[in-house]
Each structure stands twice: as structure tokens, then as C-alpha cells.
Amino acid sequence: MTDPSASLSFFARFWLAWLCFWRCLVSREFAQAVLPTSRAYDAGQLKELPSGDTQAPPPVKTPAVQAPVAPAPLPPEREHASALSLLAMLQREGRFLDFVQENVAAFPDADVGAAARIVHEGCRKVVHQYLTLQPVLPQGEGDKVTVPPGFDAQRIRLTGNVAGEPPYGGTLRHHGWVTTEVKFPTVSPAMEPRVLAPAEVELA
Structure with a gap:
């Protein structure tokens, strides 16, 4: 042209x-x-x-770029609602909070043992209902084990005389626990997660 x-x-x-x-x-x-x-x-x-x-060419319209809006931080009781829900379930089934809040030093061992049996039964029920657990190491306590190089420090904690580089040889004092499945129920927004156990009032 x-x-x-x-x-x-x-x-x-x-x-x-x-x-x-x-x-x-x-x-x-x-x-x-x-x-x-x-x-x-x-x-x-x-x-x-x-x-x-x-x-003159028509002006080029540049779309306005909106800065992303950060979501408002959750209050601690909402952020940790699952943990509070677990405490509430342990209290409901095993009276866990009642037991740990009690000063058991004033009670004879027989009474503490009887109460611990009730707490153990209820807490064990909750754990088995909502969590699937398995040992970190399959060996039994007291067995000799070898800790290989590159081991996961979150799964294996070394105690005693720790020196040099792995592999380490030692005695298993506790096999550890790891969760393989979590089945916690969803906490409803309508629930107040800070209430771990309601007060009970018996009417005459």
C-alpha cells in the first residue's frame, strides 16, 4: 500500500x-x-x-488487575477444631479430662487403678473408632535393631550414646506409632469447638 x-x-x-x-x-x-x-x-x-x-488508533484498554484478597485468619478454636473435637470425644467416652484434671495423689492406688481402667476403656474405644494405628518398627521392644543411613528422624528417635554416622545398632525401647488412616467427623460451623463437655444439671 x-x-x-x-x-x-x-x-x-x-x-x-x-x-x-x-x-x-x-x-x-x-x-x-x-x-x-x-x-x-x-x-x-x-x-x-x-x-x-x-x-489515531483506538486506545487499548488494559484490564484492571485486582490484587488477591487474603482470607481472614481463622480463630485458634476453629483452626484446631479437630483436636478439640478429639478431646471432647475422649471426655465423652472415657472421662479423660476429668481424670487428668483430678489430683490423684490424694487417692489410694487401688482407686486410681480402678478409675484408670474406665478411662482406658473409653479412650481406647475412641482411638480405634477414629484412627488406624500401626507400629513404626515391626520388631518387639527389647529386640536388637539397625538404624540405616538416611533414616527419618521423625519416625526414629535416637537415645543413649549417639556418636558417629549411621548405620547404628541398638535396642528398641519403644516401637513408636504412626497413623495410617484418620476418620474424624467434620466439625459443624454451628458447634462451639471450645466446649469440650457441657455442664450437666439434673432437675428434681
């Missing part, structure tokens, strides 16, 4: 420049109409039209 200015002679362009000069001085509307074309020319964005006229 040819340059539209090539069809205008020097004198024609001179006359057009003179005419535009005076019209820009005396007419605000004419100056406002010419200004976008002048700016487009300075930016090298003039586009040729079939008629030979030029016009």
Missing part, C-alpha cells in the same frame, strides 16, 4: 500545513480533532485507510 502523502505535492502540503496552523489557532474544536492524529504520528501508530485519510 502506498503512502497517502505521496499524492500531495510540496505546495499542497505547504498550503495544508498553513491552513491547519490557522485553524488550530482560531478553532478549539479543530485543534481537539487534530490532536489525536498528531499524537499517533509521534508514536508511529498511524494506520492507512482506503480513503487515504489517517486516524
Whole structure:
């Protein structure tokens, strides 16, 4: 496509420049109409039209970028609702909180043992109902075991004389526990997770 200015002679362009000069001085509307074309020319964005006229390109609209809104932090009782729910279940089934809050030093061993049996039965029921557990190491306590290089320090804790580099040889004092399945119920937003056990009032 040819340059539209090539069809205008020097004198024609001179006359057009003179005419535009005076019209820009005396007419605000004419100056406002010419200004976008002048700016487009300075930016090298003039586009040729079939008629030979030029016009400024339409402005490019840049979509507004909205900054992501961080969610409001949950209060501690909501963030740890599952842990509080577990405590509530241990209390409901095994009176766990009643037992640990009691000063058992004042009671004879026989009474403490009888209470511990009840707590153990209820807490064991909760653990088996909502968690699946298995030992970290399959060996029995007291067996000789070898701790290999690159062992998981979260799964195996070394005690005693720890020196040098693995593999280590030692005696298993506790096989550890690992959870393989968690089946906690979902805590309803309508529930108050801080209430671990409601007060009980017997009416006459």
C-alpha cells in the first residue's frame, strides 16, 4: 500500500500545513480533532485507510488487575477444631479430662487403678473408632535393631550414646506409632469447638 502523502505535492502540503496552523489557532474544536492524529504520528501508530485519510488508533484498554484478597485468619478454636473435637470425644467416652484434671495423689492406688481402667476403656474405644494405628518398627521392644543411613528422624528417635554416622545398632525401647488412616467427623460451623463437655444439671 502506498503512502497517502505521496499524492500531495510540496505546495499542497505547504498550503495544508498553513491552513491547519490557522485553524488550530482560531478553532478549539479543530485543534481537539487534530490532536489525536498528531499524537499517533509521534508514536508511529498511524494506520492507512482506503480513503487515504489517517486516524489515531483506538486506545487499548488494559484490564484492571485486582490484587488477591487474603482470607481472614481463622480463630485458634476453629483452626484446631479437630483436636478439640478429639478431646471432647475422649471426655465423652472415657472421662479423660476429668481424670487428668483430678489430683490423684490424694487417692489410694487401688482407686486410681480402678478409675484408670474406665478411662482406658473409653479412650481406647475412641482411638480405634477414629484412627488406624500401626507400629513404626515391626520388631518387639527389647529386640536388637539397625538404624540405616538416611533414616527419618521423625519416625526414629535416637537415645543413649549417639556418636558417629549411621548405620547404628541398638535396642528398641519403644516401637513408636504412626497413623495410617484418620476418620474424624467434620466439625459443624454451628458447634462451639471450645466446649469440650457441657455442664450437666439434673432437675428434681
